[in-house]
Amino acid sequence: MKATITLTLLAAFALGAFGPALDAAPAVKPTSAQARFNAATAAMCGSENATAVEIAPGVVQCLTTGGRKTKQVSK
Numbered sequence: 001m002k003a004t005i006t007l008t009l010l011a012a013f014a015l016g017a018f019g020p021a022l023d024a025a026p027a028v029k030p031t032s033a034q035a036r037f038n039a040a041t042a043a044m045c046g047s048e049n050a051t052a053v054e055i056a057p058g059v060v061q062c063l064t065t066g067g068r069k070t071k072q073v074s075k
Contacts, residue, residue, distance in 0.1 A: 041052030045062035052060045 055061045
């Protein structure tokens with residue numbers, strides 16, 4: 001009886017201490033709103049070198065690296 005309690009407590013301690021390391025999926029930090037915006041505008045502008053500026057709510061102006069306007073995308 002005493003050995004069962006001891007083994008149960010030892011198993012509970014071991015799982016509590018090492019359980020998070022045994023998880024199959026690593027913890028993923030949520031991305032910020034700015035990071036999601038940058039990824040979406042890069043996909044819309046079509047180039048890794050293009051940058052985007054939000055000129056109005058829901059309207060994005062795509063620019064080349066030289067600053068020339070390429071296209072305007074509205075939601």
